Amino acid sequence: MQKWHWPTPNGLPPFHISIVVICSILLLALSASMVEISYNRIVNGWRPMVDFLGHLLVTPDWSYLGQLGAKMLETVEMTVLATAIATIVSVPVGILAAENASPHPFVYRIMREVLSFARALPELVWALVFVSAVGLGPLPGVMALAFVTVGFMAKFIAESIEVVGKGAVEGIQSTGGGRLQTIMFAIMPQALPDFAGTLLYILDHNLRAAAILGLVGAGGIGYDMVISMRMFEYDRIIMIAISIYLIVTLLDRLSDKLRKRIIHGKVNVIR
Amino acid sequence: MASIKINSLAKTYDNGFQALQCLSLDIDPGSFTVILGPSGAGKSTLLRTINGLETATSGTVCVSNLQVNKQNLKSIREHVAMVFQQFNLVSRLSVMTNVLTGRLAKRHSLLSLLYLFPKEDYAIALKALERVGLEEKVWHRADKLSGGQQQRVGIARALAQEPLAIIADEPVASLDPRSSKEVLTLLRDICREMNITVVASLHQVDFAREYADRIIGMNAGRIVFDGPPSAFTSSQEISLYQHETMEVKEDAKMALAYA
Numbered sequence: 001m002q003k004w005h006w007p008t009p010n011g012l013p014p015f016h017i018s019i020v021v022i023c024s025i026l027l028l029a030l031s032a033s034m035v036e037i038s039y040n041r042i043v044n045g046w047r048p049m050v051d052f053l054g055h056l057l058v059t060p061d062w063s064y065l066g067q068l069g070a071k072m073l074e075t076v077e078m079t080v081l082a083t084a085i086a087t088i089v090s091v092p093v094g095i096l097a098a099e100n101a102s103p104h105p106f107v108y109r110i111m112r113e114v115l116s117f118a119r120a121l122p123e124l125v126w127a128l129v130f131v132s133a134v135g136l137g138p139l140p141g142v143m144a145l146a147f148v149t150v151g152f153m154a155k156f157i158a159e160s161i162e163v164v165g166k167g168a169v170e171g172i173q174s175t176g177g178g179r180l181q182t183i184m185f186a187i188m189p190q191a192l193p194d195f196a197g198t199l200l201y202i203l204d205h206n207l208r209a210a211a212i213l214g215l216v217g218a219g220g221i222g223y224d225m226v227i228s229m230r231m232f233e234y235d236r237i238i239m240i241a242i243s244i245y246l247i248v249t250l251l252d253r254l255s256d257k258l259r260k261r262i263i264h265g266k267v268n269v270i271r
Numbered sequence: 272m273a274s275i276k277i278n279s280l281a282k283t284y285d286n287g288f289q290a291l292q293c294l295s296l297d298i299d300p301g302s303f304t305v306i307l308g309p310s311g312a313g314k315s316t317l318l319r320t321i322n323g324l325e326t327a328t329s330g331t332v333c334v335s336n337l338q339v340n341k342q343n344l345k346s347i348r349e350h351v352a353m354v355f356q357q358f359n360l361v362s363r364l365s366v367m368t369n370v371l372t373g374r375l376a377k378r379h380s381l382l383s384l385l386y387l388f389p390k391e392d393y394a395i396a397l398k399a400l401e402r403v404g405l406e407e408k409v410w411h412r413a414d415k416l417s418g419g420q421q422q423r424v425g426i427a428r429a430l431a432q433e434p435l436a437i438i439a440d441e442p443v444a445s446l447d448p449r450s451s452k453e454v455l456t457l458l459r460d461i462c463r464e465m466n467i468t469v470v471a472s473l474h475q476v477d478f479a480r481e482y483a484d485r486i487i488g489m490n491a492g493r494i495v496f497d498g499p500p501s502a503f504t505s506s507q508e509i510s511l512y513q514h515e516t517m518e519v520k521e522d523a524k525m526a527l528a529y530a
Binding site (some may be wrong): 008167168170171172173174175176177178180185186189190192193241 | 322324346347349353357358361364366373375376378383384425428430496
């Protein structure tokens with residue numbers, strides 16, 4: 001019989017890791033009973049589920065196609081517009097929120113706090129706020145999306161700036177390059193593939209977020225989706241679901257391709 | 272061409288490590304000086320202080336009578352170019368852009384932030400690349416080049432600064448012997464032809480003997496040897512590098528004595 005050991009001096013798993021694992025398991029067990037995860041409800045849930053899916057096996061309401069197209073287009077437009085606005089704001093904010101590029105530790109702290117405030121509530125809640133401020137329609141949707149996106153994107157950008165190697169930065173500094181020159185010539189080119197990855201991920205996320213903003217009257221396909229659900233218009237629900245699926249998948253494929261090209265240096269924004 | 276005057280320079284890091292202890296040194300303009308010494312002797316700290324990448328705890332460094340301090344930092348760095356062990360190029364930028372960054376100190380305008388450089392700078396960068404023999408690689412990405420080629424880009428960037436002095440911090444420590452010779456020959460020729468003062472730290476004593484006008488031996492933040500290569504005998508070499516092991520031996524003796 002062979003004796004098995006962990007690669008530690010005494011052959012036992014590290015103490016703090018064991019504690020973390022045990023605590024996580026206890027916490028999970030506890031919270032599962034709190035949110036009433038019951039075996040019975042899950043198992044007995046399959047029947048209504050099949051019923052609902054059965055309703056979806058209907059002939060699509062082709063007369064709805066025109067409105068669907070318009071609403072999907074609006075959703076995509078909202079996504080692209082909100083992401084574009086957020087990107088323009090996030091790059092400078094991200095630089096200020098990166099520990100190694102921020103002009104002062106105080107600025108860095110303030111920026112981090114502002115960003116976590118923007119992230120604290122989901123898009124839907126901000127959309128409610130903006131709907132009551134500017135009225136119904138895609139405008140409050142775009143505002144809410146852009147606002148929350150800055151919270152995430154600037155944080156991601158700051159983090160990819162923070163992992164840029166010291167070498168390139170020192171190289172530019174040693175030539176007498178100024179603060180902004182160092183950001184543009186050392187940090188930006190090195191962090192750019194990361195930025196691109198972040199941007200594509202957020203675009204994906206925002207499309208899905210934009211699809212439900214209509215729930216609170218903030219534009220996009222969401223409103224139609226909610227109305228059709230309430231009216232049991234399964235012939236429309238199936239069309240909406242499939243078109244969201246198709247667009248999300250299309251975007252996913254495109255972003256995969258683009259990301260690979262950027263990482264492998266086939267697409268160079270700065271040379 | 273610049274003289275470098277270092278006066279009672281001391282550097283203590285935040286963690287309490289004393290890298291330099293009251294070190295004074297005058298380097299003649301247009302000379303090729305090699306600094307030798309074991310790891311941790313303070314070679315890097317000394318060299319980086321000349322470019323202002325490290326700030327001395329006390330003492331002064333003057334390059335051509337201009338003192339290195341916060342106010343002069345930009346003009347010092349403009350005239351004192353650095354060459355690094357890890358090259359410190361911007362790996363995703365082209366060779367040309369990397370060399371052009373040597374012009375940044377002279378270009379304060381907003382245009383440089385949009386990656387725009389005047390024609391004159393391209394001519395200077397191209398000349399620098401021709402000098403290091405990389406005119407074929409101008410538009411390649413920096414990280415697609417071999418180590419020796421990347422270091423030559425680093426030297427071209429230094430040349431594009433049209434510097435008075437080049438400080439090379441272990442420029443050949445990550446290179447194979449052949450590339451090392453190429454890089455050191457290049458640095459020596461630049462020193463001779465353009466009258467640029469070169470100070471380099473090395474780990475290879477043979478290279479130091481071959482290329483240097485003057486060898487500085489450092490240990491524990493102090494200068495322990497200073498003279499021409501002919502004076503740096505093999506017994507000098509042994510005592511320069513054996514200091515640490517001697518201490519260890521003495522520690523062992525002490526431990527035995529107490530046992």
